[in-house]
Structure formats: C-alpha cells, structure tokens
Amino acid sequence: MGSEPFLKPRLTGPRFGEAEIPLEVLADFAALSELLLELAKWKWKEANPGRRRVPKGFLDGFELRVAKVEPGSAIPVITLVAPSGSLFDRQYFEDARLAVVEAVCAAESGGAIGSAIPQQFLGYFDRFGRSLREGEAIELEDARNGKKGRLTRESRKALVRASTLPRVTEEGRLYGQIHEFDQRSRSFQIQLENGSIVRGIPVDETHYDAILQAHTGYRTGQRVRIDGVLVYGREGDLQSVERVESVTNMDTLDVGMRLDGLRQLKDGWLDGEGRSLSPAGLDWLEQMFERHYPDDCVSPHLFPTPEGAVRGEWQLAPWSVSIDFDVVAKKADCHALNLESDEEVEKVIDAGSDAGWAELAELIRGFGGMEVSR
Amino acid sequence: MKAATVLLRQVHPTWMQDGVATSLAFKPSKKDSGVLSTYNGSKIDAAAAWRHYTTKMGFGSHGVVGVSVSECEECELKVIADGIPYEEHVGIDFNAHGSSRREKIAKKLQASVASHADGTLSRAFLARAIF
Numbered sequence: 001m002g003s004e005p006f007l008k009p010r011l012t013g014p015r016f017g018e019a020e021i022p023l024e025v026l027a028d029f030a031a032l033s034e035l036l037l038e039l040a041k042w043k044w045k046e047a048n049p050g051r052r053r054v055p056k057g058f059l060d061g062f063e064l065r066v067a068k069v070e071p072g073s074a075i076p077v078i079t080l081v082a083p084s085g086s087l088f089d090r091q092y093f094e095d096a097r098l099a100v101v102e103a104v105c106a107a108e109s110g111g112a113i114g115s116a117i118p119q120q121f122l123g124y125f126d127r128f129g130r131s132l133r134e135g136e137a138i139e140l141e142d143a144r145n146g147k148k149g150r151l152t153r154e155s156r157k158a159l160v161r162a163s164t165l166p167r168v169t170e171e172g173r174l175y176g177q178i179h180e181f182d183q184r185s186r187s188f189q190i191q192l193e194n195g196s197i198v199r200g201i202p203v204d205e206t207h208y209d210a211i212l213q214a215h216t217g218y219r220t221g222q223r224v225r226i227d228g229v230l231v232y233g234r235e236g237d238l239q240s241v242e243r244v245e246s247v248t249n250m251d252t253l254d255v256g257m258r259l260d261g262l263r264q265l266k267d268g269w270l271d272g273e274g275r276s277l278s279p280a281g282l283d284w285l286e287q288m289f290e291r292h293y294p295d296d297c298v299s300p301h302l303f304p305t306p307e308g309a310v311r312g313e314w315q316l317a318p319w320s321v322s323i324d325f326d327v328v329a330k331k332a333d334c335h336a337l338n339l340e341s342d343e344e345v346e347k348v349i350d351a352g353s354d355a356g357w358a359e360l361a362e363l364i365r366g367f368g369g370m371e372v373s374r
Numbered sequence: 375m376k377a378a379t380v381l382l383r384q385v386h387p388t389w390m391q392d393g394v395a396t397s398l399a400f401k402p403s404k405k406d407s408g409v410l411s412t413y414n415g416s417k418i419d420a421a422a423a424w425r426h427y428t429t430k431m432g433f434g435s436h437g438v439v440g441v442s443v444s445e446c447e448e449c450e451l452k453v454i455a456d457g458i459p460y461e462e463h464v465g466i467d468f469n470a471h472g473s474s475r476r477e478k479i480a481k482k483l484q485a486s487v488a489s490h491a492d493g494t495l496s497r498a499f500l501a502r503a504i505f
Contacts, residue, residue, distance in 0.1 A: 271386070
C-alpha cells in the first residue's frame with residue numbers, strides 16, 4: 001500500500017491562522033473525498049464507453065487522508081492511499097481533481113460549470129464548502145498544470161445552483177423570538193428580527209429545554225440566537241432550518257443580533273430615503289465589537305443612518321454620547337454632549353485599528369460607561 | 375402657538391430599539407430640507423397622528439414621541455404651524471443651524487422626550503404610552 005501528496009488545498013481567512021483547521025471544517029473534506037471518488041468512476045466510464053459500471057471492488061482500498069497541516073494560512077496535505085497492485089489507475093483520480101478545480105474556476109469567473117463536471121455531481125458542493133464563512137476561501141490547485149480555483153461562499157452557491165438540487169444549505173445564524181413550539185411534533189417556529197417567520201424547525205433532545213425556555217420567555221421579549229444548517233431556495237430565499245446546532249439566549253442590546261436586523265434594510269428604507277448598509281461592512285463592525293468592545297462597558301443602542309452608517313448611542317447621564325461608524329471607510333465620528341453643562345466633546349477615531357478601538361473603549365469608560373458604575 | 379403645546383414626532387421602526395428612540399429622529403435628514411415634520415398635539419392626539427401617518431400618508435412609524443414648543447424655542451428653533459401637507463402639520467426649522475449644532479439640538483430634544491416619559495409633561499407621556 002502506498003501514499004503520496006495528492007492535493008494541498010489552501011484555507012484562507014481568520015479561522016485558519018497558525019496552520020489550524022476547526023474540526024467542523026473537516027466535514028467538508030469528507031464530502032470532497034466522496035466527490036473525487038464518484039468523479040474518478042465517471043472518468044473511468046468515459047475512458048471505457050462500452051462498460052456501464054466499474055468492476056466490483058475496483059476502488060476498494062482507495063482512500064484520501066489528511067496527512068498533516070502546513071502553514072499558510074492552513075494547508076492540509078491530502079494523500080491518496082492506493083492499494084498495491086490495484087487495477088484502478090491513479091490517473092482517474094488526477095482527472096477528477098482537475099475537473100473539480102475547473103468547476104470551481106468556472107463558478108468563480110461565471111463560466112460554464114457544466115462543461116467541467118456533470119450536473120448530477122455538483123450536489124456534493126452542498127456539503128463541500130458549507131462551513132465557509134464570509135471572507136474565507138479554499139484554494140484548490142491542480143498539481144499537474146498549476147490551474148487554481150477559489151471556493152468561496154459565492155462560488156459554492158453558484159456550483160450548487162448549477163446542480164440538480166432544489167436548495168442550498170449553509171451553516172448560518174438566525175436571531176428572533178420563538179412564538180410557537182409544538183412539543184408533540186418536536187418542532188418550533190421563529191419570528192426573525194425583520195418580522196418574517198421560519199416554520200417547522202426540528203428540535204432534538206439536546207436543545208429541547210432551551211427552546212422550551214425561550215418559548216416561555218416570548219411574552220417578556222426573550223430573543224434567541226439559533227446556529228445551525230440553514231436551507232435556502234435556488235433564489236437565495238431562506239426556507240427552513242435543517243439542523244439546530246446551538247441555542248443561545250440573547251441580551252436585548254446584543255450587537256450581532258441588532259446588526260443582523262440592519263442587514264435586511266434595502267435602499268429607500270427611510271420612507272424612500274436611506275441607503276442600505278454594506279453587508280461586508282456590517283460583518284466587519286460585528287467582528288470589531290466582538291474582538292475589542294470590553295465586556296465591562298455598557299452596550300450601545302444601534303441605529304442605521306440615512307447615509308448608510310451605523311450609529312451607536314449611549315445614554316450615560318449627564319452625557320449623551322453618539323458614535324457614527326462609517327462601515328466602509330472604517331472611521332468613527334464621536335460626539336458627546338453633557339446635558340447639564342452643555343459641554344461638548346468631538347473626536348474622529350480610526351476604527352480600523354486595534355489602537356482606535358482601545359481609544360473608543362477609553363472614551364466610553366471616561367463618560368462613565370462601565371456596567372458597574374451604572 | 376402656546377409654549378406648552380406638544381409637537382408629536384413619528385419615529386421610524388428602525389430608529390427605535392428596546393424602547394429608546396435615537397437622536398437621529400430629532401434631526402432633519404436630506405429629504406426634510408432642514409425642517410422636521412411634526413403634528414400639532416393640540417389638534418390631534420398621538421394615536422390619531424400615528425394612524426394618519428401610517429395609513430393616510432403611508433409611511434413607517436413605530437410610534438410617536440413628543441417635545442414641547444418651548445423646548446424647541448430653548449434650542450433656538452423656529453416652530454411653524456404651516457398646515458401643509460396636512461392641517462395639523464407643524465415644522466421645526468433647523469435651517470439657521472449648521473450640522474454640528476443640529477447634532478447638539480437633536481440630543482437635547484431626545485433627552486426631553488426621555489424626561490417626559492417620567493410623566494413631567496402629561497401629553498407627551500400619553501404619546502410615549504402608545505409604543
């Protein structure tokens with residue numbers, strides 16, 4: 001039995017620093033393995049047009065394994081383990097690898113995906129790449145000719161849309177209130193922050209009590225965050241939730257939840273005026289709050305501005321503080337008014353830097369914005 | 375207009391979070407041409423103003439907040455009962471002030487609403503109560 005490097009996909013994005021790969025991402029590679037195996041069979045059949053199926057046991061012993069992870073951001077070295085004396089030629093796996101790279105290239109550039117991989121195999125991309133988040137990518141390279149393709153959330157969606165699947169699944173997050181829980185059928189409904197309702201979400205034993213508790217808290221405005229596998233129609237419309245992976249009770253001023261609500265605003269949201277907010281900019285702002293905003297500081301109320309910025313407001317009597325975050329230029333315009341003395345403080349902070357957020361936190365603390373002091 | 379008259383201001387649904395209206399609701403946006411639209415609280419109550427705004431005018435509003443004429447005048451704002459485009463319309467004119475001063479005024483008016491919520495101005499308290 002022999003093995004040698006077969007594929008070295010490069011994973012880029014914040015989660016893949018230091019040559020590390022989250023375990024949840026490894027499930028994607030199990031789907032890639034299945035895809036390559038099926039494509040190798042297809043390539044064999046193409047080379048043997050008189051044969052309807054590969055001979056029994058032909059692929060026994062073939063296996064793809066992650067042998068090690070190299071830095072840059074993270075590069076799993078995948079080897080193809082082939083049994084000695086196998087009748088099946090490694091060449092077919094290499095042809096399959098090239099087909100995957102070409103399909104990803106086509107999806108990325110808006111080219112003809114079907115000419116690289118037949119439609120019936122594209123459904124594997126519903127699982128391969130499902131765990132990718134915004135700003136992350138899996139770069140695939142065919143070692144023989146150096147051809148490269150980047151699998152991102154967008155190119156993966158294009159691949160699944162080109163498949164025969166009627167839907168696209170994606171790991172994602174929902175915020176809302178659980179207004180209905182059917183304990184008999186073990187399913188619930190959630191009303192999202194934009195008012196729309198997602199029905200028939202299955203609950204397993206692990207999350208049963210959390211859902212029940214959130215449902216009971218509906219009257220008092222209890223909001224939850226649901227992480228799981230979301231199901232979208234081919235037009236990108238959210239249809240259902242395939243699996244709930246975690247349920248978290250949320251604070252009413254949770255930044256992620258609020259920004260998720262603002263994400264739904266379309267141009268003209270303010271009775272004809274008002275620009276929609278940049279989705280990438282909102283992702284950035286959420287990440288910056290998560291990373292840099294101190295737990296001991298009062299959470300802001302957040303509002304969209306007509307110009308497409310996000311305003312944070314803190315009522316820290318006698319101070320009324322506002323910060324307008326330009327989520328594209330990554331700039332924060334701060335204004336504070338002492339409602340008793342009329343004293344004003346104005347400041348522009350570079351919100352794109354760690355130092356800028358440290359300055360921002362100090363500013364809020366300086367106005368008495370510590371949780372313990374309120 | 376009487377100094378104690380309450381001016382009812384509609385608050386867009388996205389400009390209300392957890393019972394708090396943003397100061398943006400008290401600052402004219404581009405389409406306002408420097409004049410903030412309100413309803414004359416001595417001619418129409420908060421609930422009727424909200425119904426008129428959301429059904430007849432067809433705009434979005436989470437509810438109504440109130441500031442008094444005297445609070446506007448303390449901020450050096452002109453209050454104009456023009457009756458256009460509807461009979462109860464009152465404009466609060468910010469045109470004499472630049473953007474920095476408008477920001478300050480908006481925060482003061484926002485704070486006035488918060489103080490009314492404690493019941494110091496009975497009519498505005500009523501306005502708050504419909505949220």
